[in-house]
Amino acid sequence: MASSSHIQNSEALETETKRESQLAAERAKKHLKSRRAREWRFKLWGRAAVLFALASLIWLLFSLAGTGFTAFQQNFMTLDVELTESVISPDGTRDPQELRGANYRRVLQETMYDLFPEVTERRERRDLFALTSASGATHQIRLMVYNDPSLIGQTVTLTVPTSDNVDQLLKGYIDRDLPESLRKVSNEQIVWIDSLKKRGIIKKKFNTILFTHPDSRDPELAGIAGAVVGSIMIVVIAFLLALPIGVGSALYLDEFAPKNKWTDLIEININNLAAVPSIVFGLLGLAIFINFMGLSRSIPLVGGMVLALRAFPTIVVATRAALRSVGPGIVNGALSLGASHTQSVFQQKLPLAAPGILTGSIIAMAQVLGETAPLLMIGMVAFVTEVPNSVTDPSTALPVQIFLWSDSAERAWSERTAAAIIILLVILILMNGLAIWLRNRLEKRR
Amino acid sequence: MDIQNPKFVCRDVRVHYGDFEALHGINIDIADRGVTAFIGPSGCGKSTFLRTFNRMNDTIEGARVSGSVTMDGQDIYDKGLDPVLLRARVGMVFQKPNPFPKSIYDNVAYGPKIHGMTSGKAEMDALVERSLRRAGLWEEVKDRLKIAGTGLSGGQQQRLVIARAIAVNPEVILMDEPASALDPIATAKLEALIQELKERYCIIIVTHSMAQAARVSDKTAFFYMGDLIEYDATEKIFTNPGDTRTQDYITGRTG
Numbered sequence: 064m065a066s067s068s069h070i071q072n073s074e075a076l077e078t079e080t081k082r083e084s085q086l087a088a089e090r091a092k093k094h095l096k097s098r099r100a101r102e103w104r105f106k107l108w109g110r111a112a113v114l115f116a117l118a119s120l121i122w123l124l125f126s127l128a129g130t131g132f133t134a135f136q137q138n139f140m141t142l143d144v145e146l147t148e149s150v151i152s153p154d155g156t157r158d159p160q161e162l163r164g165a166n167y168r169r170v171l172q173e174t175m176y177d178l179f180p181e182v183t184e185r186r187e188r189r190d191l192f193a194l195t196s197a198s199g200a201t202h203q204i205r206l207m208v209y210n211d212p213s214l215i216g217q218t219v220t221l222t223v224p225t226s227d228n229v230d231q232l233l234k235g236y237i238d239r240d241l242p243e244s245l246r247k248v249s250n251e252q253i254v255w256i257d258s259l260k261k262r263g264i265i266k267k268k269f270n271t272i273l274f275t276h277p278d279s280r281d282p283e284l285a286g287i288a289g290a291v292v293g294s295i296m297i298v299v300i301a302f303l304l305a306l307p308i309g310v311g312s313a314l315y316l317d318e319f320a321p322k323n324k325w326t327d328l329i330e331i332n333i334n335n336l337a338a339v340p341s342i343v344f345g346l347l348g349l350a351i352f353i354n355f356m357g358l359s360r361s362i363p364l365v366g367g368m369v370l371a372l373r374a375f376p377t378i379v380v381a382t383r384a385a386l387r388s389v390g391p392g393i394v395n396g397a398l399s400l401g402a403s404h405t406q407s408v409f410q411q412k413l414p415l416a417a418p419g420i421l422t423g424s425i426i427a428m429a430q431v432l433g434e435t436a437p438l439l440m441i442g443m444v445a446f447v448t449e450v451p452n453s454v455t456d457p458s459t460a461l462p463v464q465i466f467l468w469s470d471s472a473e474r475a476w477s478e479r480t481a482a483a484i485i486i487l488l489v490i491l492i493l494m495n496g497l498a499i500w501l502r503n504r505l506e507k508r509r
Numbered sequence: 510m511d512i513q514n515p516k517f518v519c520r521d522v523r524v525h526y527g528d529f530e531a532l533h534g535i536n537i538d539i540a541d542r543g544v545t546a547f548i549g550p551s552g553c554g555k556s557t558f559l560r561t562f563n564r565m566n567d568t569i570e571g572a573r574v575s576g577s578v579t580m581d582g583q584d585i586y587d588k589g590l591d592p593v594l595l596r597a598r599v600g601m602v603f604q605k606p607n608p609f610p611k612s613i614y615d616n617v618a619y620g621p622k623i624h625g626m627t628s629g630k631a632e633m634d635a636l637v638e639r640s641l642r643r644a645g646l647w648e649e650v651k652d653r654l655k656i657a658g659t660g661l662s663g664g665q666q667q668r669l670v671i672a673r674a675i676a677v678n679p680e681v682i683l684m685d686e687p688a689s690a691l692d693p694i695a696t697a698k699l700e701a702l703i704q705e706l707k708e709r710y711c712i713i714i715v716t717h718s719m720a721q722a723a724r725v726s727d728k729t730a731f732f733y734m735g736d737l738i739e740y741d742a743t744e745k746i747f748t749n750p751g752d753t754r755t756q757d758y759i760t761g762r763t764g
């Protein structure tokens with residue numbers, strides 16, 4: 064009797080357990096549906112966000128490439144220039160002073176007129192001559208003759224850029240169907256240009272001028288060389304100043320400084336420094352380096368020092384993060400062998416932190432390279448037509464050059480602006496790539 | 510427990526981390542040769558106590574040591590004594606193998622280099638070889654001394670760390686759970702090595718494995734919540750403990 068009731072009991076228990084677990088499974092199933100829906104919504108949202116970011120980036124790149132790409136090619140004229148003695152050195156002395164100031168414009172004009180003998184009227188001839196980039200070409204001839212006076216009397220072959228209007232017309236940016244009064248190129252000029260093109264005198268080539276020339280008033284003669292050299296000087300100065308000072312500060316704060324409210328204060332301030340708007344550094348540089356220390360405006364030395372201030376907090380933060388990522392094991396190992404604290408830090412910890420420090424520094428230098436506002440404050444926005452030879456020569460920087468060019472509305476300038484932006488972006492991407500490559504390489508060695 | 514010619518004599522050793530007292534006045538004598546094991550539940554202060562012998566507690570922020578520890582009769586906490594020199598005499602092996610990310614050779618040579626112990630490459634080569642031999646690693650690595658120490662297996666790394674410690678000619682080797690990250694085979698090798706090393710060095714080993722303590726040590730000290738509860742010959746501790754807390758621990762009733 065007792066045993067049968069026991070069996071009944073256990074059967075009842077079993078069915079009850081079964082029912083309960085069934086119920087639970089059903090509930091979980093229902094819940095699963097809403098759980099899946101939630102997950103699905105989240106995934107969708109995430110994908111949309113990524114897609115949006117990607118689309119903006121691609122749009123930016125395409126619009127840049129669309130405008131800027133044509134600036135990497137330019138139309139040039141190949142001219143046979145007769146260096147007539149009666150024009151260059153009428154008295155035949157070939158005195159250097161005379162050669163420097165001779166009328167090379169006249170030489171070039173004669174060359175152009177010879178190409179179209181039928182053009183005789185003054186106004187027409189002026190229009191014809193306007194097809195070349197006169198200042199660039201005369202400069203080229205002057206250099207040639209000045210360096211080698213024996214060329215006088217001979218005929219030399221020169222390749223000079225066409226004027227920007229010719230270039231734009233041939234690139235299809237000036238509409239030939241527009242009424243003549245609305246066009247920058249006259250009907251007559253179009254006929255000449257097409258003729259020169261057909262004769263093979265005008266040819267499209269890779270635009271080396273963009274890379275080898277400094278800034279100019281004429282777009283066809285303008286290049287980024289001055290700005291690039293200025294930028295390199297700025298980045299090198301900023302790196303040489305910010306790296307040792309930044310790494311030193313980080314090392315001292317992390318490893319050697321006593322922990323008290325003063326070092327806490329310094330730490331907070333360094334972290335805040337990283338968030339200070341960059342134009343403030345420009346003001347600071349203006350006040351300290353130019354007004355107080357009396358350095359000139361517009362020079363890479365001041366630019367580099369100002370941007371070293373800008374890079375400093377980034378390097379400190381990166382260095383401290385890198386130092387902290389080195390586990391205590393290595394340092395303890397060195398200490399347990401009888402290394403002093405300083406030895407363990409410099410011989411074991413710092414080398415391990417080096418990849419992180421280097422990566423942080425390169426990122427900081429990429430920031431420096433793209434920085435514009437502080438440079439405007441210290442006058443690096445000047446119009447400089449020479450490549451700086453030293454860090455105390457007036458100069459611009461690449462982003463400032465872009466800023467300057469973007470101010471001009473003409474198509475020839477906007478094309479070069481976009482091209483300069485592309486170059487800046489390529490350099491930045493290369494720098495970031497270098498940072499990643501270095502980090503991977505150095506980390507593999509661990 | 511009476512020990513003839515002890516290497517270390519500790520009297521009323523207390524260690525504080527800030528306001529927290531981790532060790533409440535430890536008195537112990539450590540024998541000059543042989544292996545002394547520290548056992549006890551996690552957090553009882555074994556590592557903390559081990560670190561008092563090479564003053565590694567000095568490197569921990571907020572840690573304070575009081576009381577007296579003498580080594581061969583000399584107070585190792587004496588103001589005039591540089592812990593850097595002490596650590597050359599008292600080597601240490603950590604729980605997680607921590608070879609430097611350098612070649613095997615450079616790992617072993619690092620200590621002698623910073624102490625200026627050798628002159629010339631030949632001398633250093635000999636010292637590196639001798640140290641690796643004593644650590645039982647020479648045969649395995651003699652053809653690849655230039656590869657990174659971090660590329661070795663866990664057990665090999667731990668023996669490399671021992672070779673590194675041996676290279677500075679220590680008198681004492683401290684080991685803090687040296688086998689806890691190793692597989693059974695590597696552990697057996699390490700234990701065999703400890704048996705060899707104890708002929709030359711005073712070895713103090715912290716272990717959470719009672720079987721290991723029983724296998725490798727000559728004397729065992731049982732710690733419990735910052736106190737030294739019992740200290741005796743290993744055999745005695747494991748067969749006939751004098752304190753119920755020791756008994757509970759070794760029979761697995763506390764952990």
Ligand SMILES: Nc1ncnc2c1ncn2[C@@H]1O[C@H](COP(=O)(O)OP(=O)(O)O)[C@@H](O)[C@H]1O
Nearest residue numbers: 526531549550551552553554555556557558569
């Ligand atoms: N660096 C430290 N700072 C603060 N407290 C610590 C530190 N190291 C250990 N302790 C504390 O001291 C006590 C003993 O720790 P430890 O010596 O590591 O024990 P065991 O090695 O026996 O597990 C523990 O309560 C632990 O929390």
Ligand SMILES: [Mg+2]
Nearest residue numbers: 555556557685
């Ligand atoms: Mg421990």
